Amino acid sequence: MKLSQLKLATPYMDLDSIFFDEVEPTPLKKPFLISVSQDAAKLLGIEDDISLDENLVNIVNGSHKLKGSKTFSMCYAGHQFGYFVPRLGDGRAINLGKVNGQNLQLKGAGLTLYSRQGDGRAVLRSSIREYLMSEAMHGLGIETSRALSLIGSDTDVARSRWEKGAIVLRLSPTWVRFGTFEYFNAIGEHAKLQKLADYVIDESFPYLKGEEGVYLKMYGEIVKNTAKTVAKWQSVGFNHGVMNTDNMSIDGRTIDYGPFAFLDDYDSNYICNHTDVDGRYSFKNQPGIAHWNLQQLAVALSAIVNHDSALEVLESFGDIYEREYLAIMYKKMGLVNSFESDLELFKWMLRALGASPIDYTKFFRLFSRYNGDKTDILELVELQKPMSEWLDAYDKRLEKENLSNENRHKQMLDVNPKYILKNHILQEAIEKAQMHDFSMIEELLTVALSPFEEHSELEYLSKSAPAQSKNLKLSCSS
Structure with a gap:
């Protein structure tokens, strides 16, 4: 066809x-x-x-x-940088x-x-x-x-x-946004808001149809899906840049790619959008902003969902997010068995990444083949002591694991991508395209769809950003 x-x-x-x-x-x-x-x-x-x-x-x-x-x-409305705009679309x-x-x-x-x-x-x-x-x-x-x-x-x-x-x-699968519900709530069209909810259930949550309290359960699914998606963003170092409620999909998927970025060197305070002067949508703020956006959605749904009940459902966001995020990060660290001390080891790792500093993606890919020899990792960092001390603690933690190095490496390579479309690489492709050379777009599409694989002929696409291009702020793409 x-x-x-x-x-x-x-x-x-x-x-x-x-x-x-x-x-x-x-x-x-x-x-x-x-x-x-x-x-x-x-x-x-x-x-x-x-x-x-x-x-x-x-x-x-x-x-x-x-x-x-x-x-x-x-047609939809939305909160843009925290301020409500009654009609966007x-x-x-x-x-x-x-x-x-x-x-x-x-x-x-x-x-x-x-x-x-x-x-x-x-x-x-x-x-x-x-x-x-x-x-x-x-x-x-x-x-x-x-x-x-x-x-x-x-x-x-x-x-x-x-x-x-x-x-x-x-x-x-859907283009309905949080802001779509906000629009009908703001203009007092509650019957139409309910029609929209019925449409969303048909389109995105058909398994809920006919259940008691279906609109509250729909909200619960939105909370869960949003928490899981943002956890995945954080795990790969993705900064959306414009988490307005009109850019939040009702089924929790990522939409509307504007001034996005992936972390170069690990910096939890990174802001990729230069118009975001207050850092509202900084990398570290994304889970909290997702929660705030869900609060606004609860308000928008209040004509068909008891607001207090919705807020009770929203309380699950933090647990869902943390459970998903830590599960991914422990896999990235090669940890299979579970111990209470793992959380502190993980937090210590982030501190070491920030203090070193070191390319977030490059670190985890290299770390996926770590066998006790620190040389390759320490060669990547400017300040070696924080990373070296953390690797000592990690070596001791591995003594509690049963996996062989080979199996651990395999599992880590499956979750730690080699190819992330960093902004400096995308910019190279854009500059070539503006000269009518679109070959790099095809190369980037190849690694984009299989980022965990080795592409020896496209090795250059995994290079770290040069110093002058690290963690830049971008304008709103248009």
Whole structure:
């Protein structure tokens, strides 16, 4: 089957018209294909090479409509940097419809009712980042929206300078956000809010249908999924950068890749978004912000969910997050048996990483082959004493394990990625692409989808950031 042979449905448009606005995409000039993710295509039931579909570029450009498709943008509100904005919505995203459990959406396809002062466009640099990161997060085993294809164009887009427009065709089982519920609560449309909850249960939590207290249980699932996803972010050193409630998916997956970053050297205080002057969305604050966002969702649901009951459910967030996070981190450390002292050993490790300092990803990959010889690890650090002392304690802790070094190494290599799409690597790919060389995008897509494997021919993609590029702050991609 080809992409162009898919037949879409638009169940979201069965809701009242206040939920969305019908809008046609505005095609880019002289569009051309940059990349496709065949792995993402499998979600749609497509096994054929989608790059060979003669209609692909026009589908992504919005000039060829799939059978059954009705194009629309979704309305929502949101707390942005802690302040409530009563109406936001898809300012540059246009939905095509749904097939095989995936909602297809074009990002950068032109003006919508919700564009406000924006132009409805996305530029090449930010589109490359979203395209690759959507697939990279999936490769890391983190719940995320996916990216099916990326096209470029000859359309000029005004930012701080003139740039070329691009569009990403992205997929997600849902595009409903915390902010969607906030919108209907804010305007007092509680009957419509309940309709939205019913839609969300049908789309994301069908196993809850018919249960007593179904809306409270839905909220519990949202709390659980969000806690687990943020725990995975922290484990790989991912900083989302803009955890506004309108950027929080109702099913807990990662969406809306703006000024994101992965840690270079370990720094829990890292802020990747330069507009985040107060550090609200710093790396260490992400679990707390997720909890705060869930509190706002509880308020938004208060017309259909008893608020006190919701807050009781929310109390589970911390335990779920910590259990998930520590389970992952202990695996990254190669610990199988469990002891009370492991928590302090883990905290000590983070202190040593911060004091050394050392590249977070490089450390864990090298650590996955640690056999008692500190040389390779200590060569990576500027200040060796904190790391050396911690490794002494770790050696003693390993005496309580039964695994052989070989088996421990294997287990650690399966959870400690070699390839993380750091910003300095993405920037290299962007600069090449701006010169119409898209080869590095394909190389990055390869390692993004299999980050735990060795790719000898792509070894250079695992290099640490040069000193001047470490833990930089980024502008909001657009």
